[in-house]
Amino acid sequence: MGLKYKVYLEGKKVYGCSKCRSHLSTGDKVMSKEFQGQYGKAYLFQGVVNIQEGEEQQERNMTTGRHRIASISCVRCGTMLGWKYIKAYDSQQKYKEGKYILEKSLLRLVE
Secondary structure (H helix, E strand, C coil), X not given: CCCCCCCCCCCCCEEEECCCCCEEEEHHHEEEEEEEECCXXXXXXXXXXXXXXXXXXXXXXXXXXXXXXXXXXXCCXXXXXXXXXXXXXXXXHHHHCCCEEEEHHHEEEEC
């Protein structure tokens, strides 16, 4: 049967789900590798595919201030991957709105 992708990405670095290898984003979409996720190191991406956004949004106090976020999971296997920034209340954090945090431990480079 093989792997089924909703969107298949190409590039030098393609990040995928560590469980099912569904493509999620590419290296040129990484904005920063200096973020902290729930399980350790995390990356900030400006674009992600093959994810499902949780319907429920949460207000969270984070290191950089208060944010409204929605959890994101792999569309193929359901693994929770991180979150999407919906709203940043601090004007210096507005650049995060609409961006995605993916946990490094839940990513793998795919070919």
